[in-house]
Amino acid sequence: MGSAISVRNVSKHFTVAHERYPSLKERVIHLGRTQGEDFVALHPMDIEIAEGTTFGLLGHNGSGKSTLLKCIAGILRPTSGEIETRGRVAALLELGAGFQPELTGRENVYLNGAILGMSKRDLARRFDEIVAFAELEQFIDTQVRFYSSGMYVRLGFAIAVSVDPDILLVDEVLAVGDEAFQRKCLERVERFQLEGRTIVVVTHAADLVRRICQAAAVLHHGNLVACGDPGESVQVFREHLRKSESRPKPGEAPAVNDIFRIGTVVLEHPGGRSCSSIEPGGPLSVRVAFDVDAPVDDLVLTIMIHDSEGRMVHGVNTEDAGFRMPTVEGSGEFVFAFAQVPLPDGEYAITLCATSRDGLYIYDWHEQRYRFDVRDPARALASHDFPVRVTLEHETTYDRALQR
Amino acid sequence: MASTSTSRPTRLSTASLGLRERIADIWRSRELLVAFTRTELKVKYKNSVLGFVWSMLNPALYLVVFYVVFQLILGSGIPNFPIFLLSGLLVWNLFSVGLAGATGSVVANAGLVRKVSFSREILPLASIGAALVHFFLQAIVLVIALLVFRYDVAFSYLPLLPVALLALLALAAALGVLLAAVNVKLRDTAHFLELALLGWFWLTPIVYPYEVVAEKLGSSVWIYQLNPVMWVVLSFQRAIYGQVDEPVASASLSGAADTATKILPPGDQWWYLWHLGIVIAASVGVFLIALRFFGRAEGDFAEEL
Numbered sequence: 001m002g003s004a005i006s007v008r009n010v011s012k013h014f015t016v017a018h019e020r021y022p023s024l025k026e027r028v029i030h031l032g033r034t035q036g037e038d039f040v041a042l043h044p045m046d047i048e049i050a051e052g053t054t055f056g057l058l059g060h061n062g063s064g065k066s067t068l069l070k071c072i073a074g075i076l077r078p079t080s081g082e083i084e085t086r087g088r089v090a091a092l093l094e095l096g097a098g099f100q101p102e103l104t105g106r107e108n109v110y111l112n113g114a115i116l117g118m119s120k121r122d123l124a125r126r127f128d129e130i131v132a133f134a135e136l137e138q139f140i141d142t143q144v145r146f147y148s149s150g151m152y153v154r155l156g157f158a159i160a161v162s163v164d165p166d167i168l169l170v171d172e173v174l175a176v177g178d179e180a181f182q183r184k185c186l187e188r189v190e191r192f193q194l195e196g197r198t199i200v201v202v203t204h205a206a207d208l209v210r211r212i213c214q215a216a217a218v219l220h221h222g223n224l225v226a227c228g229d230p231g232e233s234v235q236v237f238r239e240h241l242r243k244s245e246s247r248p249k250p251g252e253a254p255a256v257n258d259i260f261r262i263g264t265v266v267l268e269h270p271g272g273r274s275c276s277s278i279e280p281g282g283p284l285s286v287r288v289a290f291d292v293d294a295p296v297d298d299l300v301l302t303i304m305i306h307d308s309e310g311r312m313v314h315g316v317n318t319e320d321a322g323f324r325m326p327t328v329e330g331s332g333e334f335v336f337a338f339a340q341v342p343l344p345d346g347e348y349a350i351t352l353c354a355t356s357r358d359g360l361y362i363y364d365w366h367e368q369r370y371r372f373d374v375r376d377p378a379r380a381l382a383s384h385d386f387p388v389r390v391t392l393e394h395e396t397t398y399d400r401a402l403q404r
Numbered sequence: 405m406a407s408t409s410t411s412r413p414t415r416l417s418t419a420s421l422g423l424r425e426r427i428a429d430i431w432r433s434r435e436l437l438v439a440f441t442r443t444e445l446k447v448k449y450k451n452s453v454l455g456f457v458w459s460m461l462n463p464a465l466y467l468v469v470f471y472v473v474f475q476l477i478l479g480s481g482i483p484n485f486p487i488f489l490l491s492g493l494l495v496w497n498l499f500s501v502g503l504a505g506a507t508g509s510v511v512a513n514a515g516l517v518r519k520v521s522f523s524r525e526i527l528p529l530a531s532i533g534a535a536l537v538h539f540f541l542q543a544i545v546l547v548i549a550l551l552v553f554r555y556d557v558a559f560s561y562l563p564l565l566p567v568a569l570l571a572l573l574a575l576a577a578a579l580g581v582l583l584a585a586v587n588v589k590l591r592d593t594a595h596f597l598e599l600a601l602l603g604w605f606w607l608t609p610i611v612y613p614y615e616v617v618a619e620k621l622g623s624s625v626w627i628y629q630l631n632p633v634m635w636v637v638l639s640f641q642r643a644i645y646g647q648v649d650e651p652v653a654s655a656s657l658s659g660a661a662d663t664a665t666k667i668l669p670p671g672d673q674w675w676y677l678w679h680l681g682i683v684i685a686a687s688v689g690v691f692l693i694a695l696r697f698f699g700r701a702e703g704d705f706a707e708e709l
Contacts (some may be wrong), residue, residue, distance in 0.1 A: 074521035077703025097519035114439035
């Protein structure tokens with residue numbers, strides 16, 4: 001089988017102006033000065049993507065993966081080299097790009113279809129199919145500006161896939177619309193795979209590449225650092241992510257990366273949710289909800305307990321606890337269950353932090369945000385349930401002390 | 405598999421496409437050109453009650469203003485002034501509206517250019533296409549005026565009109581494609597053009613007759629004749645308005661025929677055609693240069709918008 005996409009010695013340079021002079025007046029004023037610096041977005045590279053494969057383009061932000069995808073799509077032109085694509089190309093970079101808000105859904109189907117290179121006859125034939133897929137039968141003659149963002153995206157996707165592309169270019173932005181429609185989109189993409197069409201997916205989700213791609217390439221600062229087997233590529237990608245300059249070196253302050261976020265935290269104990277106090281030596285469970293943007297495979301979750309003076313009285317993390325941390329995806333809950341809390345009476349606060357295993361990344365950090373009390377029931381009785389009746393018989397220091 | 409592969413369209417993307425492929429691309433995108441032109445017209449009048457009537461009101465209003473100022477107040481002495489004015493003003497409107505629209509077209513469609521691949525030259529061309537539709541609508545005003553005044557057009561010069569229109573479209577397309585690309589890098593271009601068009605309007609014999617300036621310039625008239633739009637305007641005036649000079653009644657008083665006010669150059673059809681031919685040739689040349697320039701700049705549009 002031949003190549004569907006051949007990238008031959010392709011590079012892309014941009015002129016990055018430190019101060020941009022986008023107007024004639026400013027250009028005239030700054031005449032003769034340097035207009036900007038040459039920035040290499042893609043260093044010369046060769047990639048062959050075989051027909052019928054699903055190909056993953058991995059890279060972190062700014063690695064040039066989107067630039068390469070845009071070059072393949074024909075939105076940008078390479079500065080040198082050439083890209084050959086065999087077959088109809090459809091790029092799902094932004095769904096509904098080019099919709100005219102003033103026009104109706106129907107008019108936009110014809111306009112967008114024409115932009116994507118479909119003839120009027122093709123469009124007329126597929127019109128009902130497009131509308132049915134987008135589930136917009138009732139609103140197709142409504143102006144698009146009244147559409148919800150979900151409707152907008154649905155129509156955009158429906159038109160884009162109706163082009164009947166031989167090559168489908170997908171940017172990670174596809175995570176849009178409601179869940180049902182997302183599933184529908186994914187099914188459509190899977191059908192494309194089964195039909196033997198070529199798909200190029202740009203992403204930084206390594207697990208997705210391992211799951212659906214037959215081949216993958218890794219870009220790093222505009223360089224092609226790996227190309228071939230998806231498993232190896234993912235490994236290279238992870239290593240480069242570690243080595244990346246944006247990542248702090250050991251000994252430096254850790255960098256913040258908010259792909260993992262701590263959500264609602266609930267303290268559970270026999271007293272129930274409404275009561276925030278526990279008995280000394282009683283059980284305590286800390287439920288930590290989280291959600292994740294991209295799979296995290298090196299998470300360490302630490303819980304610390306501070307006393308009312310802010311001194312840490314106890315600290316434990318998932319590694320110390322012997323918990324085997326899987327790759328964390330989507331959302332869920334961690335539960336720290338303490339069988340007993342051997343703490344004396346007092347007010348306490350809990351700190352939760354999520355970091356990478358090597359400590360170079362902080363994903364999230366909730367400093368002393370969750371409070372609980374330890375109350376000895378015996379003492380509590382002494383202050384509340386021991387009825388005391390005070391009478392004044394003699395002026396004694398003892399009585400006064402009691403009154404207070 | 406090999407047979408299906410060969411039937412699929414193969415595209416080669418390099419730093420800059422050759423002129424021939426570029427023109428072939430534009431030709432292949434002609435349906436898109438129609439779609440964009442329709443969209444531009446539809447969007448413009450979508451929520452307006454009068455719709456296309458607005459585009460006819462524009463020349464009608466100009467007509468009233470210029471008639472009052474030049475005919476009644478200043479007394480220009482051009483007979484059938486409304487016909488004279490409209491025959492030049494409509495083509496000028498086509499040129500100025502089309503060129504201004506084309507210049508801003510790529511920037512105006514930034515969202516599309518950034519995310520979708522298509523022949524971007526279509527954007528400026530569609531602006532000129534929309535202006536052409538307006539031109540035909542405005543021409544209705546002129547035709548009505550001709551019928552109302554029972555005006556006799558110069559039938560033997562009418563074949564000049566399609567040629568003149570072609571010359572104007574070629575010129576507008578050449579400048580439009582060029583300026584659309586320049587405007588991406590220098591956003592002042594659109595503002596600059598607005599002023600330039602204002603000056604250009606008064607340099608073109610639309611509200612005043614050509615001969616008034618030609619007589620004053622004498623042998624230096626060639627400078628005046630460098631204005632390519634003028635030849636289009638003159639052709640329209642010659643074919644529709646048709647009066648080369650005014651057979652002034654007062655001429656009989658002085659007994660000298662040459663006191664008659666000259667209005668249009670006295671050349672025959674071939675003289676007009678020759679000059680239109682030069683305009684077309686020059687426009688095609690500029691158009692090819694514009695395509696080359698646009699083609700080089702286009703590869704970075706998605707980043708610069």
